[in-house]
Amino acid sequence: MALKYCGGCNPGFDRVAYVEKIKSAAGPNIEWVTFDEEGFDAVLLVTGCDTACPRRTIDFSEYKQTLLIRDDKASPEDLVKILLESEATNED
Amino acid sequence: MKIRTKADYVKSLKDQEVVIYYKGELVEDRTTFPAFVPHINSAAKTYELALLPENEDLLTATSNVTGKKINRFTHIHQSVDDLIKKVQMLRLIAHETASCFQRCVGFDALNSLYMTTYEIDEKHKTKYFERFLEYLKKIQDENFMLVGGMTDPKGDRSKRPSQQADPDLFTRVVEKRKDGVVVRGAKAHQTGAVNSHEIMIMPTQAMGEGDEAYAIVAAIPLDAKGVTLIFGRQTNEERKFECGIDAGNCEFGMVGGEALVVFEDVFVPWERVFMCGEIDFTGMLVERFATLHRQNYGGCKGGVSDIVIGASALAAQYQGTLDASHIKDKLVEMLHLAETVYSGSVACSAMGSKTKSGAYYPDPLLANCTKHNITRFIYDISRLAHDIGGGIMATLPFDKDLRSPVVGKYVKKYMKGVEGVSTESRMKILRLLENMTGGTALVESMHGAGSPQSQRIMYQRLGKLGQKMKMAKKIAKIDE
Numbered sequence: 001m002a003l004k005y006c007g008g009c010n011p012g013f014d015r016v017a018y019v020e021k022i023k024s025a026a027g028p029n030i031e032w033v034t035f036d037e038e039g040f041d042a043v044l045l046v047t048g049c050d051t052a053c054p055r056r057t058i059d060f061s062e063y064k065q066t067l068l069i070r071d072d073k074a075s076p077e078d079l080v081k082i083l084l085e086s087e088a089t090n091e092d
Numbered sequence: 093m094k095i096r097t098k099a100d101y102v103k104s105l106k107d108q109e110v111v112i113y114y115k116g117e118l119v120e121d122r123t124t125f126p127a128f129v130p131h132i133n134s135a136a137k138t139y140e141l142a143l144l145p146e147n148e149d150l151l152t153a154t155s156n157v158t159g160k161k162i163n164r165f166t167h168i169h170q171s172v173d174d175l176i177k178k179v180q181m182l183r184l185i186a187h188e189t190a191s192c193f194q195r196c197v198g199f200d201a202l203n204s205l206y207m208t209t210y211e212i213d214e215k216h217k218t219k220y221f222e223r224f225l226e227y228l229k230k231i232q233d234e235n236f237m238l239v240g241g242m243t244d245p246k247g248d249r250s251k252r253p254s255q256q257a258d259p260d261l262f263t264r265v266v267e268k269r270k271d272g273v274v275v276r277g278a279k280a281h282q283t284g285a286v287n288s289h290e291i292m293i294m295p296t297q298a299m300g301e302g303d304e305a306y307a308i309v310a311a312i313p314l315d316a317k318g319v320t321l322i323f324g325r326q327t328n329e330e331r332k333f334e335c336g337i338d339a340g341n342c343e344f345g346m347v348g349g350e351a352l353v354v355f356e357d358v359f360v361p362w363e364r365v366f367m368c369g370e371i372d373f374t375g376m377l378v379e380r381f382a383t384l385h386r387q388n389y390g391g392c393k394g395g396v397s398d399i400v401i402g403a404s405a406l407a408a409q410y411q412g413t414l415d416a417s418h419i420k421d422k423l424v425e426m427l428h429l430a431e432t433v434y435s436g437s438v439a440c441s442a443m444g445s446k447t448k449s450g451a452y453y454p455d456p457l458l459a460n461c462t463k464h465n466i467t468r469f470i471y472d473i474s475r476l477a478h479d480i481g482g483g484i485m486a487t488l489p490f491d492k493d494l495r496s497p498v499v500g501k502y503v504k505k506y507m508k509g510v511e512g513v514s515t516e517s518r519m520k521i522l523r524l525l526e527n528m529t530g531g532t533a534l535v536e537s538m539h540g541a542g543s544p545q546s547q548r549i550m551y552q553r554l555g556k557l558g559q560k561m562k563m564a565k566k567i568a569k570i571d572e
Contacts, residue, residue, distance in 0.1 A: 007150025009180030010187075010398070016146050034145060046146075053180070054149060057173055 001083065002043045002063075004035040004054060011048025013072040019046055025076040029084060044069065044083065095235040096143065098136040104236065105132070105287055110314045112286050112321040112351070119323075122286055126333045127323065130342070131349035132287045134193040135237060137185050138165055150181040155232050156450070157225060165199045166232045168206045169452040175441035179391035183434065186395025190341050190528060192348035192536070194284025196392070198238030200384040201292040202228060203451060205309065208377045209366050210449035215373075220366045221449075227311055227364065238311075239291040241279040241353065242381060246296065253299065253306040263293055263355060264305040265368065272361040273368060275310060279355075283348030283540075285321055290314060291353060295367075298375030307374050309367035310360040318358040324350040327531025336491040337520050340527025347536040379550075380453065383440075385541040386463035387454040390437030393466050393537060396528065397430035397473050403525045404480045410518040411482070411509040422476045429469040436462030457554040464547040470537035474529035485522045494519065 005015060022044070023032065033040050041064040045054060050070055060066040067083060095101050105123050112119040119125045123132065142151035142163050153167035153174065154160070169175050178199075185193050206228065209220035231238060244253075247261035256262065263277030279293060290313050299307045312319065326346050331339040367373065405423055408414040440458035447453050478485065484507070494503045494516060504515045527533070538544070 003145070005146040005149065007148070007177065007180055007184065008146050009150060009184045010395075053177075 001030050002033050002035045002037065002040040004043055004045050004058075006045075006047040006053045008048050009053075013048070015046050015048055015069075018069070018072045018076070019044075021076040022079055026080045026083070030080070042066070042083070094233065095139060098140050101136050101139050101237075102132060104289065108289060108313070108315045110286075110321060111319065112323060114323045115325075119286075127329060128286050128349065130191075130332055131194065131284065131345040134189045134191050134344045135195055135284055135287055137188050137193055138163070138195045139235070141185060141188065147184060150177050150184055153177075157229055158232065160232070162232045163235050165195045166202065166228075166235060167199075168203055168228070169444075170450070171452055172442060172444050175387070175444040175452055175454055176438060179387065179434075179437040179441055182388055182391030182437075183395035183398075186392045187398060189344040190396055190399040190524070191344040191346060192283065192392065194287070194345075194348045195237060196388050197240030197283050197348075197385065198288070198292065199240075200381055200388070201238065201240035201242075201294060202231070203384050203453075204377055204380040205292070205294075205366055207447040207449040207451045207453065208373055208380060210447075211376070212367065212370050212373045214448070216370060218370075223363055224366050227366075236289040237284065237287070239279075239282050239285045239288045239314075239353070240381065240385075241282055241291040241293040242296055242378070243280045243282075244296040245278055245280050252303060254302045262296060262303075262306045263308065265308050266305075266357065268368075269359075272359055273308070273310070273365060275308060275312070275355050275358045275360055277355055279353045281324060281350040282321075282353045283350055285314070285351040285353050286323055286349055288314060291319075293355075294377060294381060295374040297378055299371040301371065304369040304371055307367055307369050307371045309365065309377070311364045311366070312355070312358060312360055314353075316358050316360075318356040320354040320356065322352040322354070324352065327533070328527070334491070337494070337516070337523050338491045340523040340525070346527060347532050347540075379456065382542050382546070382550075383454055383456040383459045386459040386547070387437055387440050389466040389537075389541060390433035390435065390462045393470055394430050394434035394437070397426070397433070397470065400473055400477050400525065400528050401426045401430060403521050403528070404477045406521045407481045407485075407518075407525060409510070410513045410521060413480075419480055422480055426473050426476050429473050433462060433465050433469050436465055456550065460547040460550040460554070463541050464544060464551075467538050467544045467547075471534060474534060477525050477529045481522055481525050485526050488519055488522060491519070 008015060043060060043063050043066045045066055046069045052068060052070060095104050102123050110122060112122055114127055122128050141147040151164055152161055153164045155162045156168055156170050164181055182196065205224055209224045212218055213221045244262040247256045247258060253262035260277050263275060263279060265273045266276045267274040290311055292311050294309050295307050332342055335342050401423065405414060408419045413419050436458060440454040440462055443455035443458055444452045489503050493499050507519060508515045509518050
């Protein structure tokens with residue numbers, strides 16, 4: 001799973017702290033890489049607001065699954081379940 | 093050296109011996125001098141954040157020249173998205189520093205020169221663009237910090253550069269040699285100069301016939317022979333020496349740490365000269381630099397305002413007034429003003445266009461409008477912060493009084509607000525507000541990137557008044 005953040009100009013929540021919770025909930029079940037690396041087919045896209053800027057310039061449709069996080073309302077455990085189970089593409 | 097980290101940046105400054113005067117005395121080590129450290133910390137954020145995955149989308153870009161990943165402050169805008177990301181980046185960094193981080197001026201110099209040297213060459217068959225590309229590759233590779241040096245001292249404003257009693261009041265070429273030029277003059281209130289590596293000098297205004305010697309653009313290392321920096325005095329700056337509460341924002345600077353940069357017959361080799369005598373392009377360069385710089389202000393000042401608004405709300409909370417309806421209303425007004433200036437920066441970026449060089453350029457009318465709003469709205473935001481904070485902001489005892497074994501108990505007792513919040517926290521937030529909303533910080537909002545009148549001149553030029561009159565006549569059915 002590749003982790004991709006937006007730039008964070010004015011985020012509505014602490015993106016890094018939230019991702020740490022997701023990583024912690026996932027434990028060893030998910031192997032995380034950066035977006036610059038190769039060999040992943042799913043992306044966790046974490047943006048600070050609904051604009052989700054990376055979608056302006058990056059075509060995420062080429063990845064098998066992209067999960068977009070725009071706030072910290074969902075429980076990290078639920079998100080991990082989605083990441084592990086869903087085969088849907090570009091789930092929002 | 094190639095600069096990636098804050099440590100690299102500080103070391104690179106230490107390695108360069110620059111002549112800097114502070115309060116009449118030569119500074120021995122600019123990297124440890126207490127008046128400069130906060131400005132270094134602010135500029136260092138432009139390096140540090142570029143290394144963080146959660147910020148790299150804004151702080152880095154792909155060079156159109158080399159294809160490599162570079163710091164955005166050395167990038168040439170290749171799209172509207174790049175223009176918008178610039179503004180977003182400035183707001184982000186302002187959240188980290190609550191102060192100017194200085195590096196946008198050199199960034200704007202690079203972009204304005206990229207597009208202008210291209211067009212000078214097209215008309216005059218010169219080789220400035222090619223030279224400039226080599227310089228750009230160097231700055232993108234080494235990631236050093238560049239001062240954008242536009243403002244000349246200007247002496248008697250009613251006279252042209254060549255008509256001044258003292259010809260050095262505008263920076264000029266005093267000698268042309270086979271291998272380069274010799275430059276004399278000065279650049280006033282240069283943001284970030286004491287903690288930069290080089291300065292790009294540019295003409296301060298459109299030049300006319302007879303002013304050819306003043307139409308000079310050149311990149312000069314700040315340790316070049318004949319360069320002297322004199323640091324500008326700021327409001328309450330020596331409170332930073334104490335590293336306590338009274339400074340308000342001890343870690344980061346107040347505005348950009350501006351300095352007067354003097355050039356006493358400084359030699360510049362031709363490969364670092366990007367305009368020399370082309371008076372017909374001075375107006376274009378100044379306008380482009382000004383537009384690119386005015387584009388920024390809703391980003392950085394919007395971000396700084398976010399901190400002022402947060403501090404105002406905390407000050408109200410700490411004294412039990414946060415739930416008062418008039419306080420809520422004032423906070424809403426501050427939010428409105430901050431988002432309005434940010435909107436201007438985003439709008440002029442979204443309406444940006446491609447220049448002949450391929451580089452993108454913000455809409456100049458909207459960029460001017462953005463900066464003009466800054467000259468008013470930051471004062472309005474600061475006024476509201478003073479209103480919410482109360483007179484105590486201006487009359488608080490010293491940090492040392494709080495810590496005094498004799499009077500400390502009185503300060504703690506009588507400066508306390510609501511239960512559950514220490515007097516120290518209350519004093520910290522009030523001092524932060526004081527630091528951000530008065531003196532030098534306000535004047536910078538007025539005159540940085542050009543005084544209000546310079547924006548009003550642009551309204552006259554770009555505001556399409558004639559077209560508006562035609563539209564009104566059409567609606568009113570006037571044929572004459």
